[in-house]
Ligand SMILES: Nc1ncnc2c1ncn2[C@@H]1O[C@H](COP(=O)(O)OP(=O)(O)OP(=O)(O)O)[C@@H](O)[C@H]1O
């Protein structure tokens with residue numbers, strides 16, 4: 001029991017310790033605020049300008065979640081298709097690899113040409129950045145379905161669609177949830193990258209204008225906020241994962 | 257001549273793989289099984305018993321020869337088959353009860369009526385679970401059951417849609433002697449209820465004698481049928497019958513075939 005309690009608290013203690021060392025270090029060595037602001041400074045900024053900051057944070061969060069949702073859906077559908085059909089796999093996979101090899105930042109200008117600067121390019125960037133990890137994982141889950149399990153349905157005269165629905169898709173759920181945790185972090189990256197280049201709201205925009213004003217604490221406030229949102233989303237998906245695919249983890253549960 | 261056989265294998269051979277690395281699992285197997293007959297298949301490990309079941313179920317095509325069921329050549333899996341695989345292959349994301357109900361969601365005509373008949377289906381599944389001694393475990397996940405319990409659940413799954421042809425691949429392999437003998441009687445009763453045609457693969461000669469009308473003995477790989485023995489004694493059988501009277505002679509005959517031929521294999525003979 002005691003050990004459980006300690007493990008629950010450990011991450012918080014670690015984070016607090018990190019900020020404490022940071023605070024003390026910057027004070028002791030008298031680091032300039034333009035190089036590395038003290039936690040007390042950027043947490044102060046966060047508190048003081050919360051109204052303005054939360055406006056940008058909401059924009060970034062919503063853009064990311066919508067882009068993520070679209071990207072994940074597309075990735076799941078494409079992944080299931082690639083996993084279930086060799087023909088589909090052989091046809092579209094090389095193109096997908098090529099597409100994935102393009103740095104997503106390079107796409108932002110194109111999105112801006114098409115849709116103008118603003119929310120649309122940010123949303124699209126986070127969408128395209130999410131597709132691939134989900135696709136690869138779902139495809140792996142579907143394609144590695146054990147022959148024995150497929151045979152259970154085949155022996156009953158089940159169609160390929162029956163097998164997909166009753167065996168391959170449920171079997172790939174653990175892979176899917178694992179990919180969500182990667183995809184959500186990437187989605188934030190996509191949104192913020194695009195916001196720094198072409199938007200007038202969002203944390204990315206806020207950080208760019210803050211750095212132009214040499215308001216380094218505000219830049220760090222943006223970073224901390226992004227990290228916090230990332231952690232919350234990750235934790236949310238880990239929770240959903242545990243509820244949905246507990247069968248895949250059995251009693252060996254590393255989240256405890 | 258009227259062909260009365262329900263399951264018919266005509267000179268079938270099955271090879272896995274192709275070319276130089278091909279493994280011939282069974283060869284020249286011909287077999288006739290009448291409707292409602294209970295046939296046990298015994299033979300050394302690796303001789304192709306599981307392969308034969310997969311062939312009959314339509315999961316595997318023959319390399320040579322023809323397998324037919326109910327007068328038609330088997331070219332794809334059939335809807336009248338219930339199969340219990342050698343490994344229980346329960347789906348780990350479904351509770352035991354949902355695993356057992358799965359065939360009803362797939363096989364016509366149950367599939368259309370699955371929702372409408374939900375409670376009747378559930379009753380039926382619970383009744384099967386009770387008969388194999390798994391009542392109270394319906395809401396557990398398969399990985400919460402022991403190997404033997406999973407096998408029993410897989411037997412229920414094979415039976416839930418009242419198949420006319422039941423293919424059982426060592427269904428009691430993971431059970432202790434006592435539970436096994438109990439389940440022989442359960443299976444005998446289940447068979448009496450509906451009289452499906454059964455092909456049972458087993459390593460246990462007593463199991464074969466207790467349950468089957470006929471015992472087929474296969475040789476080592478590539479498996480061929482080397483002995484086909486009628487088990488004449490009365491039904492229903494009790495465990496008592498197995499250790500007295502006629503059974504002894506039957507056992508003796510089976511043993512002699514297996515000792516002399518099956519372990520040597522046809523390749524070297
Ligand atoms: N998927 C496969 N690919 C290649 N070879 C296979 C495959 N399945 C079975 N074999 C080969 O076919 C032969 C027969 O296998 P099968 O599983 O039918 O044996 P069995 O009689 O059921 O054995 P056991 O009693 O151990 O279950 C074996 O020698 C095996 O090597």
Ligand SMILES: [Mg+2]
Nearest residue numbers: 305306342425
């Ligand atoms: Mg076998």
